[in-house]
Amino acid sequence: MKNKLLTILLIILVAVTLVGVASVAAIAYFKNDHAKVDKEPSIDEIIKTSVNVPEITTNLANGDFIRMTLTIQTDSKKAKIELGKRDFQVKNLLITELSELKSDMLRSKVGKEQFQERMKTKLNEIMKEGKVEQVYITSSILQ
Incomplete structure (x- = not known):
């Protein structure tokens, strides 16, 4: 029972971490994309x-x-x-x-x-x- 609970908590922790890393990567990607557009003046x-x-x-x-x-x-x-x-x-x-x-x-x-x-x-x-x-x-x- 304890092993099962520990496994489930570990899976949840890994899933939350992956979602967080993906979110940070997406934000950084879109932020840099807009910065390039802003740096090129008309x-x-x-x-x-x-x-x-x-x-x-x-x-x-x-x-x-x-x-x-x-x-x-x-x-x-x-x-x-x-x-x-x-x-x-x-x-x-x-x-x-x-x-x-x-x-x-x-x-x-x-x-x-x-x-x-x-x-x-x-x-x-x-x-x-x-x-x-x-x-x-x-x-x-x-x-």
Whole structure:
């Protein structure tokens, strides 16, 4: 009699544990699924949180020069406002980063992507209200 009761209690305990684990797994799965949807902003949201950097012309390390415009996507409207106020710092970072590069580097896709990533990192170092999500090169003339 005691053995039977112990077996039944053990089966009930295992069943309750399995239901609990399945519930936690289901909640975690659906929570992560919604988080991925929330992290991908629509194009309208991207535009609302982006700053256009006016065309800048500067020398490169090998004596060539470049004319470039950027669009910088931030993670919030507060970050966009802050970045707009920091326009002189953005231009300074842009000029100093470009002055270290040679034209060969900016002719390749990989070189442009590295430049964009470096600008993103440098800009995030100066940001206080939010962060830079992406740096886009919207025009580039290399001579």
